[in-house]
Amino acid sequence: MKTGIETALKTLEILLENPEELRNKAENAISHGKKANEILQKYMRLSSMPEWDYAIEEKELALKPEEITEFFEKSKAYKANRMYAGAVSEFTTKLVKESYRKGGNGFFLDTSGISRLEDLCNNIEGRKERPLKITAAGNSGRGFCACAQYAIITLENPNYSSGIYTTGCSFRVQSEKQAQKVVREIKD
Numbered sequence: 001m002k003t004g005i006e007t008a009l010k011t012l013e014i015l016l017e018n019p020e021e022l023r024n025k026a027e028n029a030i031s032h033g034k035k036a037n038e039i040l041q042k043y044m045r046l047s048s049m050p051e052w053d054y055a056i057e058e059k060e061l062a063l064k065p066e067e068i069t070e071f072f073e074k075s076k077a078y079k080a081n082r083m084y085a086g087a088v089s090e091f092t093t094k095l096v097k098e099s100y101r102k103g104g105n106g107f108f109l110d111t112s113g114i115s116r117l118e119d120l121c122n123n124i125e126g127r128k129e130r131p132l133k134i135t136a137a138g139n140s141g142r143g144f145c146a147c148a149q150y151a152i153i154t155l156e157n158p159n160y161s162s163g164i165y166t167t168g169c170s171f172r173v174q175s176e177k178q179a180q181k182v183v184r185e186i187k188d
Contacts, residue, residue, distance in 0.1 A: 004063045007051055008071045008095065014046050014055035015087040016078060022046070061095060062102045068095050069108045076113060085116040089141070093121050100124070100132050107134040117141025126150035128168060145169070 026036070026043040046052060053059040063071060075088050096107055105126075111117060118141055126132030128150050135154040136144060144162040145153050154172040155162060163171050 003067075004061065005067050005071045005074065007054065008061060008063060008067075008091070009074055010049065010051040011054040011061065012075055012078060012087060012091055014049065014051055015091055016081045016083050017042070017046060018083060019043075019046065019052070019055055057094075060098045062098045062104075063095055065099060065104045065107045068092065068099060068104075069110070071095070072109050079114055085114065085118065085141070088114075089117050089120040089122075093119070093124065096121055096124060096132075096134065100126065105130070105133050107132075108137070109134070109140070110137045111140050112138030114138070114141075117144070119143040119146060121145045121148065123147045124149070124151060131168075131170075 022039065022043050026039045054061045072088070072092055075084075075092075078084050078088075081087075092109065099107070109120070111120070117139070120136075120141055120143075121134060122143055122145070124132055124134070124145060126149060132148075132151040133154075134145065134151060135156075137156045139157045140155060140162060143164070144155070145151065145166065146162075146164050148163060148166045148169050150168040151166070152170045152172070153163060154174075156174050163169060
C-alpha cells in the first residue's frame, strides 16, 4: 500500500513529464510512425497510473503538514528536471490548500538548495478565525504566498515579491536586519 507521500512523489513524476504537452504531442504524432508510437506508449503508461488523476487535477490529495514537509524534501531528488521548480511549486500549493481544508495547519517547507521557485503557496487562503500558518526556510522564490489571505507566514530569507497583494496576513522574518531590508525595498 502506497503512503500519501509516495503517491505525491509519483504524481510529481507525472507532472514533470508535462501530461498536457505529452497528450498534445501524442495527438499530433499519430501518423508519424515510430516516434508517434513511443509518445503514445509513454502517454498510455502514465495515464494508466493511479496517480494520473492527481496530476491532471481531477482528484485532490490531502497530506498532513508533516507529510507535506517530507514530500517537499524528497521532491528535491527531481530538481535537475527543467520543469521541477514550476511543477513542485504548483503541486505543493495544491497539497497545502487541500491539507488546510481538511484541518491541517503549521506547514514547513525547506526551500534550501532549490532555485527558480515561483509562486509557491500562491493564493493560499486561511480563515480570519483560523489563520493558515506556513514557514519557509531558505529562499522561497519569487511570488511566495502572493495573493494569500489570512495567513501567518514566517520567512528565513524574505524578498520583495514574497507576500504581495495579501489580505489579513502577518509576515515574520528571522532577524531585524531582514525586516529592515524588506521595508526598505517596499519603500523604494
